[in-house]
Amino acid sequence: MRNAVLIAVCFILGCDARIETFLPNRVFSLSLEKTRGASAERATEDARRVVQELYGTPDDPSWPLPDNNLADLQNLVRSSGPVSSEKDGTHLGLFREHCVVCHALEGSGLGAASVFQNPYPRDFRHGVFKWKSTERGKKPTRHDIRQILVNGIPGTAMPSFALVDPEDVDALVDYVIFLSTRGEVERRVIAAAIDELDYGETSPEDGWELDSRNEGEGGEVVHEVLERVHADWAETQDHEVPVPSFSDLTGKALAASIARGKEVFHGKVANCAGCHGPSGDGSLPTLDYDDWTKEYTTRIGLTPDDDEALKPFREAGALKPRRIMPRKLQGGVFHGGGDAASLFRRITQGIAGTPMPAVEVVSEPNGKGLTVEEIWDLVRYVQHLSTSR
Amino acid sequence: MGAESNLADFHEQGSLIHRLCVLLVCLVWPLIWVGGLVTTYDAGMAVPDWPGTYGYNLFLYPYKTWLLGPFDLFIEHGHRLLGAVVGLVAICLVASAYFRERRRWVVVLTWGLLLAVISQGLLGGMRVVWSDRTLAMVHGCFGPAFFALCVAAAVVTGRRWNGYWARLGERPLSPGCVALVVAIPVLSYTQLVLGAQLRHVQPNAAPGGFAMIVATHVIVAFFLWFITMLAWLRIRRCGDLTLSRPAGLLIGLVGIQIALGVGTWVVNYGWPTILDWFPGSTGFLVRAKGFSDSIIVTSHVATGSLILAVSSMLLVRVLRSQHCLKSNVDRDVAEPTEYEYRNNTEQQVLEPATV
Structure with a gap:
């Protein structure tokens, strides 16, 4: 019943x-x-x-x-x-x-x-x-x-x-x-x-x-x-990417490290400012996309803005292409974590699936990569940026 | 003396029925709250059998296991118990109306309430037995309708129904104003149904359909707010506070509901892009199963039901007012209606100096 x-x-x-x-x-x-x-x-x-x-x-x-x-x-x-x-x-x-x-x-x-x-x-x-x-x-x-x-x-x-x-x-x-x-x-x-x-x-x-x-x-x-x-x-x-030991600096030593990191940030090797902006506010215009989007657009010769060409892909379920934005470093918000080890790995490996590149780790400054100390300076500068607005 | 006695009987008879209706209203809103929590915590299947609870009779389930057990079990079994209490009160209401209510349509209404609460219980039970989200959505939509019906029953069994409206000397509200008052519960319920579809979204739902429902839900929310303002502007000077006050209250409730809607979205999906100017939005962290978050979501559900109930109350009162006032205008000569007769008699009883 x-x-x-x-x-x-x-x-x-x-x-x-x-x-x-x-x-x-x-x-x-x-x-x-x-x-x-x-x-x-x-x-x-x-x-x-x-x-x-x-x-x-x-x-x-x-x-x-x-x-x-x-x-x-x-x-x-x-x-x-x-x-x-x-x-x-x-x-x-x-x-x-x-x-x-x-x-x-x-x-x-x-x-x-x-x-x-x-x-x-x-x-x-x-x-x-x-x-x-x-x-x-x-x-x-x-x-x-x-x-x-x-x-x-x-x-x-x-x-x-x-x-x-x-x-x-x-x-x-x-x-x-x-x-x-x-x-x-x-x-x-x-x-x-x-x-x-x-x-x-x-x-x-x-x-x-x-x-x-x-x-x-x-x-x-x-x-x-x-x-x-x-x-x-x-x-x-x-x-797993090993992370070298990181020293917690204070006072003048920290200020000097941040100053060196700022130079690295604007330098030719890392050139972080090229995407994240000179002040790290992520305000520079970008025309790039992540790899998930590129698969059905630029990598097969389609313009992401070409709605007509993308129509079959959209009908198959693809989401409307959206440009990827470099992180605004000033806000103190890191999607993948803002601790020193995470930032070290992000700098040395880049971010998979995105345009964020990797920087080669070198033992001596040679103009092609960054030494571990330079990377730590950069990490301290990025962490310093994250506390400013 | 005969008239006094009749009126006293009338009020005595109506009083118990009205109190039972008010008791129902007071029980059903918490029931909606608990039901909302059940959905928010995905606890609808915490008790897999029905009508019993883990093999026990609903009322005989060990209270210690219920109170000290997992939270999901606590709220789901509690929801069932409260629902059963509502059912018992509805039975008492039918019985008292059968023996004491003279208006046949009110007796029918009480039977309708009982039928509704049984149907709602069945829907909830089937949702469990078949583990069916669609039925959960129907159950969630039917609850507020039942709540509105209880409120309407409380209005029609109240003292004012029989004696208040006919003493007014004003003209009836315009048809446009009445249409606005009708539109509010209709739109409120539409919103409830749309919200239920977002809340009980199927796991294989397409983004396009979901986006369309979200957009409609948002647009109708602001349209409803606008309608409540228009209605209040038209009603506020009617001279009847029992109409103008609920009309004003609805503006506030819909405003609160919109704010709760934004909050519900934020705690579920983070801040929407159009609100990323809001301080703290860029670093906001969504928390799964946060208690305060679940209260925001559930209060959005409960406030939606409250809006429907208040707007239904306003509608019933307005329709009653229109009916009585039109009777006055049409007759133009004092030939008292049944209610005017009672009202006049009541005044005589209450104010003997005027006799």
Whole structure:
């Protein structure tokens, strides 16, 4: 009887649509079509199927390499699916509870509220993260992702999860890694299907079709991609950037260091003033974009302001291109943290996915890089700037 | 003596029903607050079964486990208990109206209230049993409508309903003014529905649809504020404080609601770009599950319901006033209506010197 009433009311009012699958990465497919001059439709569809076999669905995730301890399956299950909680207060469906409205189910950064964010929410599928302790081209460590979750990003919509149960935060770290690896594998498999398996308007010959079982050419390509992406995540600890000891200076020594840092800031090697402005107020005009935007604009020969040319990409879900702005250093707000170690790494590695360049660390001043001491002077100057307005 | 006795009976009979209606109003607004907190904390599924709580009868669930357990369980079970209390009061209201209310349509109204509270309970239960966000949204939209209905019931069962309006000698309000008063609850409810769609957004919702709802929500908010100002300007000199005061109150409430709306956005998504001139906005840090933040969000929900309730009260009073005043104007000759008769009798009772 109760079920009959439930069915009747739901029939009248409507219910949640079931979420059977992750959406395919159409924007990337269109970019590939533009650069490869071949249809990516078939490859995209087959890649979606294969990736679903490997990684599961938004309600039922799986981890394709069980011997890999990157992500705990229990945590993935806790983070996926609809929001609910258990008698002891354990929360389930954590990603939908905390993240999905901005980052979307796929971690594409195309969530419902994404258009209102500046900068846009991160698209995890590129496997590129800005705020980390590792080398520029490498994945972040678990600790890096955890730090971002706990500290949040001031001045953006990215919240601090400091008040959330630490176990929930750990589970979300796993789920971010899951979405990132899943998304990157999908991208690479689509590209490999076109480049190596002759995917085009039609499927390739038998044995060359994408396969999740490591059988045939298609299967080998998929597993090569899978192992490569997972290995990149597994070896992040080996690529942490060491930070030399930093001295807390006071008085005249600090003032002298800040003065030297100011020279470095305006100097030819670092040339921070070239983007951040002579006074660090970020007021210089910029025409550059981040890598996530460049993928469907400048890198495939499209002008970001050309609405007509971008129309297919926008219809596929791409957000309107927005210029990237150099940080205003005077406000004291550093998205990736303003401590000395974070600033040191940002100067020596740049910021992945953005135009912020890296400065080479040299042992002796040679006009091509900065010594460690010069970098610390620069760090002190930037920290000094952040306290002025 | 006969008239005095009848009037005394009338007030005595009406008094209990009215008090029960007021009690309902006083219970339902906190219920909306707690329900809002349940959604803000994503605690709607903290108790996975229904109508029981973890296998217990709703009223027999161990109170220590409830009070000392997780916060999600505390507010979800508390929401259910308070809802059950509202249901019991609604049953008492129906019973008292059945035995003591002479106006048949008021009796029907009390049955409507009971039916509404049962439906609301069913919606809440189905939301849990099927873990369905859409039903949660419908449940969230139906609550304020029920609240407004309770307020309307409190107005029609009040003393003033039977004796206040007919003594006025003014002309009825203009049709344009009445239209404004009608528009306020309509727009308020539209806002509630739009807000509910933002609050219960589906995980696979597209940015375009969300942005459109946000834009509509903001535009309608300011339009509603403008309408409340217009309505107050038209009503303020009608000579009836029971109309002009709620009309003025609505301006303040909608203003507060807009401020709470901005606050709700800020604590959820940070400062919007158009407000980045606000001191501290560039370094503002959003906090997930912050208590004060959740209170801001929930108060936005509760104030929306309050606006709907006050505007519904104003509408019912205005319609009643129009009805009585038009009767006066149309008749032009004193042939007392049922209510005027009661009113006149009441005055005689209350002021014997004028007899």
